[in-house]
Amino acid sequence: MLTDLKLQPLANVQKSNRNEFIWESLNDDPQFLFEDSISYAGQWVCIDFVISIEQLRSHSNAAVTFYFDTGLGFNQLQSITAKYHNKKIQHIFKVPVGTTSIRFDPHSENSLFSFDLLNIKKLTKFDVLLVSSLGVIKLGKYKVILNSVKLCFKKTIKSAAAYLINEFNNRFANDLKDYQSWIFSNESNFYKNNESFNKIKLTLGAPKFSILMATYNTPIDFLQRAINSVVSQIYTNWELCIADDASTDSRTKKYLKEVQQRDPRIKVVFKTDNGHISRATNAAIGLATGDFFAFMDHDDELHSAALLMFAKEIIKNPRAVFFYSDEDKIDEKGRRFEPHFKSDFNYELLLTQNMICHLTVCQADLVRKLGGLNSEYDGAQDYDFVLRATENLSAQQIVHIPQILYHWRVHSESTAHNTDAKPYAVVAGRKAVSDHLVRVGSRAKVVPHPDVSFWNKVTFDVPEKLPLIEIVIPTRDRIDLMQMCIKSILEKSSYSNFHITIVDNGSLESQTFQQFKLWSADSRIKIIRDDSPFNYSRLNNDAVNQTEAEYICLLNNDIEIITPNWIEEMISHAARPGVGCVGARLWYPDNTLQHGGVILGIGGVAGHSHKYINKGNAGYFGRAVSLQALSAVTAAALVIKRSTYQLVNGLDEVLQVAFNDVDFCLRVRSAGFRNVWTPFAEMYHHESASRGQEDNPVKAARFKNEVMVMQERWGDALIQDPYYSPNLTIDHENFSLALHPRIGAI
Secondary structure, three states, rough: OOEEEEEEEEOOOEEEEOOOOOOOOOOOOEEEEOHHHHHHHOOOOEEEEEEEEEOOOHHHEEEEEEEEEEEOOOOOOHHHEEEOOEEEEEEEEEEEOOEEEEEEEEEOOOOEEEEEEEEEEEOOOHHHHHHHHHHHOOEEEEOOHHHHHHHHOOOEEEEEHHHHHHHHHHHHHHHHHHHHHHHHHHHHHHOOHHHHHHHHHHOOOOOOOEEEEEEEEHHHHHHHHHHHHHOOOOOOEEEEEEEEEEOOOOHHHHHHHHHHHOOEEEEEOOOOOOOOOHHHHHHHHHOOOOOEEEEOOOOOEEEHHHHHHHHHHHOOOOOOOOOEEEEEEEOOOEEEEEOOOOOOHHHHHHOOOOOHHHHOOEHHHHHHOOOOOHHOOOHHHHHHHHHHHHHHOHHEEEEEEEEEEEEOOOOOOOOOOHHHOOOOHOOOOOOOOHHHHOOOOOOOOEEEOOOOOOOOEEEEOOOOOOOEEEEEEEEEOOHHHHHHHHHHHHHHHHOOEEEEEEEEEEOOOHHHHHHHHHHHHHOOOOEEEEOOOOHHHHHHHHHOOOOOOOEEEEOOEEEEEEOOOOHHHHHHHOOOOEEEEEEEEEOOOOOEEEOOOOOOOOHHHHEEEEOEEEOOOOOOHHOOOOOOOEEEEEOOOEEEEEEHHHHHOOOOOOOOOOHHHHHHHHHHHOOOOEEEEEEEEEEEEEOOOOOOOOOOOOHHHHHHHHHHHHHHHHHHHOOOOOOOOOOOOOOOOOOOOOOEEEEEOO
């Protein structure tokens, strides 16, 4: 049943003097709060309303945005945007678990406006099951999958119900099976097995951990929980080294003295002057005698198996010196939420955000060699340390443990709750990245990220002498698409030193040849005729073999350039040592995401990250808007050095249409290069507009064969993507939780 949605003005909005039912936005960012927001947490809801906006500048771009505060404050990391259609919104979405407040931004206009029929409905599980059986939700309307409906008529009610439940589990596992259920299902008790523990305990060389903690007027209940989480560790070869940074609260000091007397493994130094977090942590290092140091905040908690899991990985990886785990958040009542299942070490992502964070464990000798933490970066001292610790390590020396082993406390003053609580931390983090880039000799500038302001946008310099780039575009007729593509390159590109090779594969239409004749008059454009059967790999390889350009850009004929500096952005990465393929951010014409990089394993081979999300949605922990390394990117818009292209013998011509780009990227990765996706080179992709879909038996058979080639060639690598957690699903592109993680339980 629909109920009236009650809103409270939050910012930049007031009632109009004209009419009590009319609102006036004071600028272009009116904001409301849902009343009783917490009652919607974890619920599927349907919002339904009509809005009238006076002097609306652009009806086609008008949109509403919902922000959810689950402990990070209101930001684009957790938001949903939907377009208006004829002034109407009917949108179905899941309110994240742990939401305490919902912000509602009805538009981005400085104007008068009013609502009509402003309603909200909490959906039942049956409602969502019905939606899943009818298909996907798009702009508030259902697309019907006829086979599902027919099945419900043909089969018994019981069979139909079973089918719907199966569909529900496959499509909406993460949305309706919340994190608490996931914890119960996947954090088994095997780590409590004494035999497993004794194997670690008795293994020669099992490490001793020194857990470093700085305290200052810590609330006793938080401090007690933090210390108890250490004392409760299954693995017992540890010491807890605490430096109290001259607390003025006598209760903190009293409690620390008590725990020090209670357990000889707990060491405490009481500083007489307040030196802040870095100096205090360094004082704790002075107490430490362990082989490895673990950095822990004074109000957070360790998973009881944390040190056990780190010990196992240290023994298994004797060359490694730096380790980190996944983490989640924990509220003041001890409830866990917002799990962050991380990528393996991802240098480009690290430049954007501290993707390592907690729990970090580092070899003691390396920590001492680096001089511990640097107080110059207080607020982001851990970010600076991670950059310094990893900048001279090989990938084999850095180990990611894909398990939630750290619980980051959320309370009103914590950075986990709101970055505004420590704005100096953002400034310090940006400085840490800038200084790191100087140390490693990279010419780049660091500015606030345009989508998430407390993260970074790193722009690397292009070579001083602009290298020649050859843009290779296979095509067949559909001159309307080619005109759009070529025009956008010629008119929008700010980079000047490029050539275009158009590979004409069997065009027949006269208007195509007329346009080719016009383009041939441009010295930058060359047209190659090839009438052989369509083979995307061969067409590109032949064109690359005919150029001497230093860089190659593979581009589909249905691409339309958005950002003028797209070539500079992509070459700036392709020119960096160790970088292979560089991919772009591609949008469908309706401004939903088509390509945010490639994730291995999705659909059996690979799929596109965050496919179909709306512009403005930052995705899973910002992965939809962050510069990052990925296993593969699409060849619809790909830049690479010609020398690297030829080193791996180009695209595999056995893969005529599908997955040749994924295979190519994996071979580039196997040759020792990182593939990089940048969100700052943006284009529209009118996908498969000229070649069509896989919609006949011949194409279907060819596609099936190409799937088999990929699976036989790459095997388990397709379900072991280092840049995508095994705890996340490979059934969908939305980074939802995997019902059955592709690793053993804790």
